[in-house]
Amino acid sequence: MSHKPDAFDNALEQLRIAAEHLELDDGIRQMLSEPKKVIRVAFPVKMDNGKVRVFKGYRVQYNDARGPYKGGIRYHPEVSLEEMKALAAWMTWKCSIADIPFGGAKGGVVCDPKHMSQGELERLTRRYTSALGDAIGPDVDIPAPDVYTNAQTMAWILDTYSQFKGRMVPAVVTGKPVSLGGSLGREAATGRGAAICTREAGKIKGMLLKGATFAVQGYGNVGSNFATILEEMVGAKMIAASDSKGGIYSKKGLDPKKVLAFKEKTGSVVGFPGVREITNGELLETECDVLCPAAFENVITAEVARKVKAKMVIEAANGPTTPEADKILERNKVLLVPDILANSGGVMVSYLEWVQDLERLRWTEEQVNTTLESKMTSAFNHVHEEATTRKVSMRTGALIVGVGRVADAVKTLGIFP
16 A cells, blocks of 8 residues: 555645746745644543543634635544645635635544444534534534535534524534525535536537446445436436445446435445446546546545546545646546536535525525536636646646635735734
8 A cells, every 4th residue: 555645735735836827925825835723622422332432523724815714524534634634725725716705624523423323423513513612603614514424414513503602593504404494406516516517528628428438436425416417417328336335337337326226225336236346446447438536535646547547537526636646647638627626516505505594595406506507617617718828737727716816815805913
């Protein structure tokens, strides 16, 4: 196993590249190289067996020059401060590319949710929320779901925060159940945004997507919505899908909805009838038109990149490609749509949810999807234009747009006092 690259080093390397293109002032660059606030918490949780366990959690608030902090909360055994810092930096650029008035943040708790009961997860969530206290809030920092957290987790955060405030504050989190002020269309938004990016990327590559083949690594909420929506939108065909237990492949094609129903019933795509079983590694090297990594960071390393046969990579996960791998894909003429653009549909609709909560409105799913469609297309075109003008990759183009807008805000605000 080769050394796992440090996610925050990757984020800083990307910032360095953007800063050079933007000819950023050294002071501004330093300000953007460090998170504004890092919150570490440790809190006790009573487990089902009556014993008390202490859990460690983080919230990294990277930059709020363009608006309140925004970012997911993940529950995972490998949550680390470095990872949170990287994800918070990427959230900052992502909100900026999406042109929504948020800064970036990220939070997480070191735990293994797969081995915890619903009751234990609820108590953990409530203790984590109370440990964060006023560090979150509708005008301060608005969390959302991430890896192994969901609408139910957000409902517990909303309730805990509201208990402290003595009134319901629905705008404190996004990605809530619709019955509690969540937005219609939020659940599918990240996958839908990635599908819209695929369609737009097809246009610039002059590639016919009807009948084009695609593979999805990480068949969870994002991956399965991406697959279903892409098939409906352009008539592409899924030939491979995987999750943490392994993958499946069928040259004839896989029905995204049937694969999802099977996974929901059995807990994995593995075992789906009439297919060839493959590993996650093999999935990334599948002969296909579009590859969508929708699981974790650093899965496409330099080694893997040399074997990627797809014509396009759509990053639905955060940070799935290392900087070395980026260069190899670019050399091999693979069009890569970077995470900070490809998966920004989730944060765009999170923003729409926050606005609906603050205004006490409810938009139809059609209104939400139409707004997402126009925001996503406009962000894609903006990034593509920047990349073409400067003769750089889509990732560098996206970073130039994202970092540039934040740098501009930081510079214009000036330094207090």
